Amino acid sequence: MTDTPVRILIVEDDRGISASLQRGLTRAGYDAFAVSTAAEALAAEAYDVVLLDLGLPDADGTELCGTLRQRSDSAILVITARGEEPDRVAALDAGADDYIVKPFGFAELMARIRAVLRRSRLTETHLLRHGSLVIDTRARRVTSAGTEVSLTPTEFDILECLATDPGRVVGRQEILERVWNTHWYGPTRVLDVHIAALRRKLGDPSAIQTVYARGFRLGDLG
Ligand code: CA
Numbered sequence: 001m002t003d004t005p006v007r008i009l010i011v012e013d014d015r016g017i018s019a020s021l022q023r024g025l026t027r028a029g030y031d032a033f034a035v036s037t038a039a040e041a042l043a044a045e046a047y048d049v050v051l052l053d054l055g056l057p058d059a060d061g062t063e064l065c066g067t068l069r070q071r072s073d074s075a076i077l078v079i080t081a082r083g084e085e086p087d088r089v090a091a092l093d094a095g096a097d098d099y100i101v102k103p104f105g106f107a108e109l110m111a112r113i114r115a116v117l118r119r120s121r122l123t124e125t126h127l128l129r130h131g132s133l134v135i136d137t138r139a140r141r142v143t144s145a146g147t148e149v150s151l152t153p154t155e156f157d158i159l160e161c162l163a164t165d166p167g168r169v170v171g172r173q174e175i176l177e178r179v180w181n182t183h184w185y186g187p188t189r190v191l192d193v194h195i196a197a198l199r200r201k202l203g204d205p206s207a208i209q210t211v212y213a214r215g216f217r218l219g220d221l222g
Contacts, residue, residue, distance in 0.1 A: 007049040010034040069095025075116035
């Protein structure tokens, strides 16, 4: 895999703080991008670390923290101006990895970012490997023999579903329920369309095998 820069999402409504964070992080070699509302944070693309200000205009910061945690295993570093212990405890309980209290020095922030990255890299549980295929469930990126494969979010979810337990036949209904996150009673033709696209993008029709009347299985990839 190519060594892509660590992506850091800044969620902060104070434009001054946000801009200086983005500048500093970019200078330090991170790929930093900023949003100022919870709604934008929820719509943000994949990132490795989120710096999350708890005092946002459109949502309760602790709740947002919990929602982000449910959605991804990216590291969450909470920024709080409140400095009150209950807020910090609630954020940690909601899934934050660490917190930092405003005002803070940039050096301290950098140290905390390095620490959360070290912890998440130690585990590496976000990487699924199958033959030449590497699926990064945190950054939601896929490489095949070192080359990045560009997938839609739905295609990614289907592939992840199959790769979590490679070799096992995953039923159509199970994929539909896991990927569309609901009980699906409609036509399942939509799944075949995505499977066909995945085979094409992975450059190997046998990458995903159809097991008649049962479902799909990840094939052997060289
Ligand atoms: Ca704020």
